[in-house]
Amino acid sequence: MKLEQALEIQAHADGQLALGRRAEVDRWLRENPVAASLRTELVTVRQAVREHEPDAIVPVTREFYWSQIQRRIAVEEAALNRAAKTGSISSWVRWLAPALGVAALALILTLKSGAAGGLADATVMTFRSDNDGLTIHWIN
Amino acid sequence: MSAHEHAETRKFPLNNANSSPSILESLKQDYLSAPDEALVKWSQSGNTEAFEQLVFRHRDKIYARALLMMRNEEEALDLSQEAWVKSWRRLHQFQGDSSFATWMTRIVINLCLDQIRRQKKVRTESIEQLDEELGGVERQMAVDHTNPTEGLEKDELRKRIDDAMGKLTESHRMVLVLHEFQGLEYKEIAKKVGISIGTVMSRLFYARRRMASLLRGLQRERTED
Numbered sequence: 001m002k003l004e005q006a007l008e009i010q011a012h013a014d015g016q017l018a019l020g021r022r023a024e025v026d027r028w029l030r031e032n033p034v035a036a037s038l039r040t041e042l043v044t045v046r047q048a049v050r051e052h053e054p055d056a057i058v059p060v061t062r063e064f065y066w067s068q069i070q071r072r073i074a075v076e077e078a079a080l081n082r083a084a085k086t087g088s089i090s091s092w093v094r095w096l097a098p099a100l101g102v103a104a105l106a107l108i109l110t111l112k113s114g115a116a117g118g119l120a121d122a123t124v125m126t127f128r129s130d131n132d133g134l135t136i137h138w139i140n
Numbered sequence: 141m142s143a144h145e146h147a148e149t150r151k152f153p154l155n156n157a158n159s160s161p162s163i164l165e166s167l168k169q170d171y172l173s174a175p176d177e178a179l180v181k182w183s184q185s186g187n188t189e190a191f192e193q194l195v196f197r198h199r200d201k202i203y204a205r206a207l208l209m210m211r212n213e214e215e216a217l218d219l220s221q222e223a224w225v226k227s228w229r230r231l232h233q234f235q236g237d238s239s240f241a242t243w244m245t246r247i248v249i250n251l252c253l254d255q256i257r258r259q260k261k262v263r264t265e266s267i268e269q270l271d272e273e274l275g276g277v278e279r280q281m282a283v284d285h286t287n288p289t290e291g292l293e294k295d296e297l298r299k300r301i302d303d304a305m306g307k308l309t310e311s312h313r314m315v316l317v318l319h320e321f322q323g324l325e326y327k328e329i330a331k332k333v334g335i336s337i338g339t340v341m342s343r344l345f346y347a348r349r350r351m352a353s354l355l356r357g358l359q360r361e362r363t364e365d
Binding site: 003006007010011014016034037038041042044045046048049050052053054055056057058059060062065066068069070072073076 | 192196200207208224229289299301338341344348
């Protein structure tokens with residue numbers, strides 16, 4: 001028997017054979033005793049394995065087992081909180097960085113133009129409206 | 141709700157520290173008798189004692205499933221505990237579509253698969269695996285008409301199956317566990333393990349034939365004794 005046939009017999013036993021192949025495999029099983037025996041063997045093993053899943057008992061006390069889980073959760077949550085705090089700080093930095101950059105640039109330009117005597121030429125105009133409670137300083 | 145907010149609302153350890161001893165005692169009784177669904181609900185709202193009860197209830201099954209995959213007690217213990225940690229973190233995702241135990245076994249199996257993948261990166265394929273790719277012995281083995289499980293007591297058969305599974309290669313055992321115990325279809329296994337459906341079918345076939353052969357060998361040993 002070819003491997004492909006054997007695999008189709010297995011798929012037939014597992015209910016996963018393509019519909020179009022069923023009639024052909026049914027015929028093999030009817031006509032070929034080796035094919036039928038193979039199917040029986042595969043089904044027997046499948047059933048035996050499913051019904052007799054090996055069991056096991058945790059080899060440490062329940063208290064110790066649980067305490068280790070608790071410790072891991074605590075460590076993980078602490079790390080999560082740290083990450084969340086770091087995340088919120090870094091988001092502030094993300095927002096502040098461009099503003100700080102612009103402010104620094106403005107300061108440098110101001111100082112530079114001041115050093116070149118630019119401030120000496122500056123003119124200042126002030127407008128004040130008492131009615132509106134508004135004061136505007138215009139520096140040129 | 142963000143992961144951070146979620147962590148904030150479910151601090152460890154909890155919470156009943158200010159309760160009187162009689163209230164604590166009655167709560168313990170509630171946990172013992174409560175169904176999984178109730179324990180899951182309480183755990184989802186941050187109750188670690190309810191979660192602890194779930195751990196006590198299902199720890200052996202989760203450990204057994206990990207041991208079946210890994211065949212190593214230390215790794216199985218570690219991965220089973222990791223599964224509980226992961227489940228605590230993801231408890232809000234559990235919708236009750238399956239039983240809690242089924243959901244937990246899925247988590248532990250996924251952790252085992254990840255671990256096996258990591259280990260495989262540093263390990264070369266064994267001669268046995270190469271032999272399988274070329275057409276292993278069990279594929280060509282003549283079909284025996286005798287029942288490989290006949291005459292074996294339930295407990296003995298369980299033990300024999302465990303021994304036989306230990307003799308399978310990791311890749312064959314993996315496919316067998318996913319198919320027989322996790323109840324996955326060929327295509328689901330293929331997706332999970334990252335192999336073709338054809339390889340799933342041939343590995344499953346090889347695993348079953350080898351199991352049959354090993355169980356028959358054990359039967360023969362018995363009759364000779």
